[in-house]
Amino acid sequence: MGALEVSGMTIPTDEDGFMEDTDQWSQEVAEFIAKVEGIDMTDAHWEVVNFLREYYTEYKIAPMIRILTKAIGKKLGKDKGNTKYLYQLYPGGPAKQACKIAGLPKPTGCV
Amino acid sequence: MADPTNIPELKDRIEIPKLVEGATSHYKCHPAKEKHLTPLGFPGSRPDDWHDIAITRLGELLKESKSLKVFMDICVKCGACTDKCHYYLGTKDPKNMPVARQDLLRKVYRKYYTLSGKIFGKLAGAEALTEDVLKDWYTYFYQCSECRRCSVFCPYGIDTAEVTMAAREIMHSIGIGQKYTLEIIDKVETTGNNLGIPEGALVGTLEVLEEEIEEETGVKVKIPLDQKGSDILLITPSADVFSEPHIFSLMGYAKVFHQAGVSWTLSSYASEFANFGLFIGGQEHLQKVAQRIADIAREFKVKRIIVGECGHAWRVGYSYWNTLIGPFDFLDPDYKTPTHICEYTNGLIEQGAIKLDKEANDEYVVTMHDSCNVARASRMGDKPGGQFDIPRALIDASCNHHVEMDPNTTKEKTFCCGGGGGLLSEEIIDLRVQGAMPRATSLKQVMDSHGVNFMAMICAICKAQFSTVLPYYDIPRDIVGGIHQLVSNAIQLGTNKV
Numbered sequence: 001m002g003a004l005e006v007s008g009m010t011i012p013t014d015e016d017g018f019m020e021d022t023d024q025w026s027q028e029v030a031e032f033i034a035k036v037e038g039i040d041m042t043d044a045h046w047e048v049v050n051f052l053r054e055y056y057t058e059y060k061i062a063p064m065i066r067i068l069t070k071a072i073g074k075k076l077g078k079d080k081g082n083t084k085y086l087y088q089l090y091p092g093g094p095a096k097q098a099c100k101i102a103g104l105p106k107p108t109g110c111v
Numbered sequence: 112m113a114d115p116t117n118i119p120e121l122k123d124r125i126e127i128p129k130l131v132e133g134a135t136s137h138y139k140c141h142p143a144k145e146k147h148l149t150p151l152g153f154p155g156s157r158p159d160d161w162h163d164i165a166i167t168r169l170g171e172l173l174k175e176s177k178s179l180k181v182f183m184d185i186c187v188k189c190g191a192c193t194d195k196c197h198y199y200l201g202t203k204d205p206k207n208m209p210v211a212r213q214d215l216l217r218k219v220y221r222k223y224y225t226l227s228g229k230i231f232g233k234l235a236g237a238e239a240l241t242e243d244v245l246k247d248w249y250t251y252f253y254q255c256s257e258c259r260r261c262s263v264f265c266p267y268g269i270d271t272a273e274v275t276m277a278a279r280e281i282m283h284s285i286g287i288g289q290k291y292t293l294e295i296i297d298k299v300e301t302t303g304n305n306l307g308i309p310e311g312a313l314v315g316t317l318e319v320l321e322e323e324i325e326e327e328t329g330v331k332v333k334i335p336l337d338q339k340g341s342d343i344l345l346i347t348p349s350a351d352v353f354s355e356p357h358i359f360s361l362m363g364y365a366k367v368f369h370q371a372g373v374s375w376t377l378s379s380y381a382s383e384f385a386n387f388g389l390f391i392g393g394q395e396h397l398q399k400v401a402q403r404i405a406d407i408a409r410e411f412k413v414k415r416i417i418v419g420e421c422g423h424a425w426r427v428g429y430s431y432w433n434t435l436i437g438p439f440d441f442l443d444p445d446y447k448t449p450t451h452i453c454e455y456t457n458g459l460i461e462q463g464a465i466k467l468d469k470e471a472n473d474e475y476v477v478t479m480h481d482s483c484n485v486a487r488a489s490r491m492g493d494k495p496g497g498q499f500d501i502p503r504a505l506i507d508a509s510c511n512h513h514v515e516m517d518p519n520t521t522k523e524k525t526f527c528c529g530g531g532g533g534l535l536s537e538e539i540i541d542l543r544v545q546g547a548m549p550r551a552t553s554l555k556q557v558m559d560s561h562g563v564n565f566m567a568m569i570c571a572i573c574k575a576q577f578s579t580v581l582p583y584y585d586i587p588r589d590i591v592g593g594i595h596q597l598v599s600n601a602i603q604l605g606t607n608k609v
Contacts, residue, residue, distance in 0.1 A: 109305030110571035
């Protein structure tokens with residue numbers, strides 16, 4: 001349990017640094033979390049984060065990994081629509097690290 | 112995700128380490144907060160009279176469970192279990208020796224519930240429940256994955272998992288729990304699955320998987336959801352609709368059902384086979400989580416329940432369902448309840464009802480990782496050892512290249528993946544990596560000697576754990592896969608009729 005201080009705003013997080021309230025998310029917050037995670041946000045990183053947020057807004061859950069890889073394949077080229085590429089972008093795992101930067105709750109379960 | 116700071120070096124063989132006192136005393140699972148505890152009926156915080164409540168609860172458990180009483184009394188400290196635990200082998204911490212872990216509870220039992228302990232105290236191995244002892248309980252009973260490998264070697268058959276479950280149950284009675292497991296139990300009880308996937312997302316997800324199969328094979332294979340009146344209800348871990356490599360097995364089940372020409376369905380209400388109620392001791396949540404499955408099977412008027420690849424849940428299904436949520440007199444008595452997807456598929460292969468092309472998996476040299484709860488807490492099929500032989504029969508039916516790991520690390524002697532029993536959480540990544548050392552060692556042996564590049568398993572936790580931790584040992588993530596992933600690659604669609 002903790003909090004991020006971004007541009008004078010206090011953003012509560014859980015013990016693993018996932019935002020408690022996804023509505024507090026902004027690009028600036030994402031940049032901040034990414035920095036903590038040691039990730040330099042490129043356009044490809046943003047594609048993942050933006051897709052995660054779009055999907056979450058509609059379905060209230062992070063997407064199955066296959067849905068994410070397919071979406072990224074469509075946007076960035078088929079050779080990038082796979083898990084390996086996602087792990088290159090987010091070595092901590094698309095479900096955990098990318099969700100964290102996208103301000104989504106941490107996926108729970110056998111994942 | 113935080114990277115582990117202490118990754119063991121893989122040796123040629125699994126070595127028994129020199130003891131390092133307190134090596135993992137600082138590894139702590141995130142404690143559950145009030146919001147995780149109270150929905151499950153546990154106190155939201157530790158009461159002032161926690162000591163008395165805990166001792167009373169221990170006394171109740173001793174009365175309720177004769178086995179626990181026997182396990183407390185019968186250990187002769189022979190030491191047979193000491194070097195059998197993956198967490199001890201990986202962490203070097205003496206309190207992760209099964210006997211030492213049990214003794215954290217046993218010494219308290221002696222202090223309050225044995226005459227010798229009451230009179231002679233420490234001389235009789237007795238110790239009061241103090242703040243420090245409680246701290247050790249929380250630390251080390253959450254460094255046991257309840258895998259029961261130690262029990263295989265115990266001459267008295269002491270079941271360490273039962274002791275761990277009892278300790279966790281006592282802690283819950285005083286408002287102490289682990290966030291990861293309790294959050295998940297609440298989620299499955301309220302949403303139907305561990306991930307909290309709502310129905311809408313589930314529908315879309317299954318459509319994507321159907322498209323995936325069609326793109327790959329050119330055949331339209333349905334993954335039906337909420338089809339009342341289907342013959343078969345498939346219950347599978349929700350990770351099967353979320354993660355890789357899990358989804359490949361789900362596509363495999365779908366292809367098997369398609370080719371068998373049967374009517375089947377998943378349920379959005381009971382969209383979880385995993386049952387973390389097993390990990391926390393007590394029957395209440397074990398029963399509550401499982402109940403959804405019986406309720407929907409009744410409502411859908413299915414003839415039988417088949418279950419997917421999930422280790423601990425197979426134990427729950429095979430060993431506990433009948434008393435928890437039975438009798439299953441509303442199902443067709445011609446079928447076993449539950450039926451494991453592996454026995455179902457194997458039956459179809461034996462009948463010649465599905466055909467497999469082994470060459471489809473020729474790129475793989477496959478080995479089998481037995482999952483602890485399947486290996487040591489259940490069976491499968493009609494013969495002893497079926498839980499080992501049937502998954503292997505599926506490998507041999509799907510692949511040309513299959514080699515076994517060191518027999519001291521397979522079948523009933525298998526090593527836990529290091530993430531079972533509710534320990535698949537991020538904050539203890541060091542423990543998980545170290546706990547996987549024994550399995551990683553025996554895997555590396557067959558990688559080096561036989562070029563193994565696929566480790567097949569039938570457990571969602573094992574799949575997730577290995578995918579996360581093996582890369583720290585320079586073993587590629589994609590070596591991890593499901594038995595039905597191999598079946599999925601090899602099954603011939605549309606070539607025969609039943």
